[in-house]
Amino acid sequence: MTDLHLALDHAAGRLAAQLAAGCRDAIRTGRLAAGTRLPSSRDLARDLGVSRGVVVTAYEQLIAEGFLVARRGDGTRVAPNARPVPESSAEGRQPEGRPAPRRHGQLTDPPPRLAPSAPEEGDAAGVRFDLTPGRPDLAAFPRSRWLAAYRTALQSVPHRALTYPDPGGVPELRAGLAAYLGRVRAAHADAAQVVIMNGVALGLSSAVRALVAAGRTTLALEDPASERQLPMLEATGARIVRVPVDAGGLDVAALARTGADAVLVTPAHQYPTGVVLAPERRAALVDWARAADAVIVEDDYDAEFRYDGDPVGCLQGVAPERTVLLGSVSKALAPGMRLGWAVAPPWMASDLREHRELSDLGGPVLDQHAFARFLADGAYDRHLRAMRRRYRSRRDALVAALHEHIPDAVVRGISAGVHLYLELPAGTSETAVVDVAAESGVRVSGASEMWSAEQRRPALVLGYAALAEPRLHEAARVLGAAVTRTRRHPNRPSSEPAVTRTRRHPNPA
Ligand SMILES: Cc1ncc(COP(=O)(O)O)c(C=O)c1O
Missing domain, CATH: 3.90.1150.10 (Aspartate Aminotransferase, domain 1)
Structure with a gap:
């Protein structure tokens, strides 16, 4: 068993913090090498004369910080990348070579634990600079905060929550998102209208399928639009008509001439031109939808990031009775999470929920609880x-x-x-x-x-x-x-x- 040579000052109290500090120090100085297996919490507690809880708390803290990793059946080890780093190689690290302390709003997370041969972003053959659109900075994914939210979720959900979920999503997340979207996007939402989706993509294809099933078969699509979404939309069986986008966004007069039953728009930041739908166009779009009894499908894919001018609320907040708002964490966290939502008028929310029930029985429960926790703790904001x-x-x-x-x-x-x-x-x-x-x-x-x-x-x-x-x-x-x-x-x-x-x-x- 590894001998840690850790001295604790029992009289000073805060034993878990002392123990964590001692381990950090040993890792930084190389006394504890990457990959070293640590004693079990029970053994170390006995050696140090402390309760087992003290060791468990210290280990959990160090795992969250990226110094240690724990795997079932393999105990707790020093993380492969938690080695001392010379001062000169410190991009994204503290000069003294430790993962930066976690501060409010601070971005540096413990570096990812990648297999040695795993290529990183931009390492594809010959690609030095990857300006492919549609991706956030994946290196800034808040790993430790997500881990903490996930751990809390795992520790707190009752056993019964691990059964098949409500196909519309776990209630805690739906409520959390309704509040978040109301606060940040001026959405008009309550939890019953929120359906959890695998990203905007599933929300979009499900919403358009629901429209087609309800007899609204002609969908207007912005021109230009995401070339990924076009085949997805065609696969729903909808008839697609294109409507030009100009410097003010979607040409609503041209939309009105198409006789469409529904329209897919990206009003906060048109994809790909980046135009923000002009205020008079927003009003005209809502007027058109009401007059034509049409549905607005609002793709709110990157609206969290608004740099100039006042934030623009979502259209759903203006016409909740006929707008379905689609969003996801793909730009805010990572597209690979496949976590998104639809906020729909009640009739469509129940169709969307039923569609999930008939296709996949709902999304992963623990991810949803972790995201609910992440939202509730303010970590997302x-x-x-x-x-x-x-x-x-x-x-x-x-x-x-x-x-x-x-x-x-x-x-x-x-x-x-x-x-x-x-x-x-x-x-x-x-x-x-x-x-x-x-x-x-x-x-x-x-x-x-x-x-x-x-x-x-x-x-x-x-x-x-x-x-x-x-x-x-x-x-x-x-x-x-x-x-x-x-x-x-x-x-x-x-x-x-x-x-x-x-x-x-x-x-x-
Ligand atoms: C226009 C548009 N909508 C939606 C998305 C996000 O889709 P998802 O949430 O399914 O990852 C993207 C991603 O790049 C996009 O460009």
């Missing part, structure tokens, strides 16, 4: 506040760098979200820029596939959340060089329709 600051500064850096390196391109859609829209200079080939940038290690997504064939125009959709400011600057420089090179390159076509694209990058949006 704190994380969002901190990320907003981080993303705003990254956005500013990218916008400045694009102005410097591609001065004749037009930057749009920057007031919110985690991507911006770059209209390429006249005569530039989108495909050529995407390909040449990729050859230089910069991965970007072209926008032309997001437009209907008639409206197509060359542009890029750039996600900036995951790269620090100097890297964004460098990426913009390389991109600028790609734009210049493609303009001058005599063998490259100067423009071509999107059907001749030679490369298609995965785009999660």
